[in-house]
Amino acid sequence: MWGAKESLYLDFYPPIRDPFTMRMTRRESLGIHIYAKPKNEMEREFNQEMIMKGEVIRGLRVQSLINEEFGFLDKNKKKADFLSYLK
Numbered sequence: 001m002w003g004a005k006e007s008l009y010l011d012f013y014p015p016i017r018d019p020f021t022m023r024m025t026r027r028e029s030l031g032i033h034i035y036a037k038p039k040n041e042m043e044r045e046f047n048q049e050m051i052m053k054g055e056v057i058r059g060l061r062v063q064s065l066i067n068e069e070f071g072f073l074d075k076n077k078k079k080a081d082f083l084s085y086l087k
Contacts, residue, residue, distance in 0.1 A: 004036040008054045010061060030054055
């Protein structure tokens with residue numbers, strides 16, 4: 001049985017505009033869950049891997065925000081589906 005889990009979120013300050021809803025937001029759920037109190041080595045390793053993945057996502061978001069702020073071309077946005085962006 002799964003133990004208690006915690007969700008990983010990104011917290012933005014100042015708030016940013018969500019590209020899908022166009023509303024200002026301070027939080028983004030990463031959809032990553034970790035064990036609140038890991039009971040064994042396997043759960044601790046799982047937590048470390050998930051936290052590392054969260055750090056990679058955080059780095060990409062920071063890079064995207066800096067690119068947007070200074071007008072640099074954002075390679076990640078270029079790969080996105082244009083029609084889904086318009087929706």
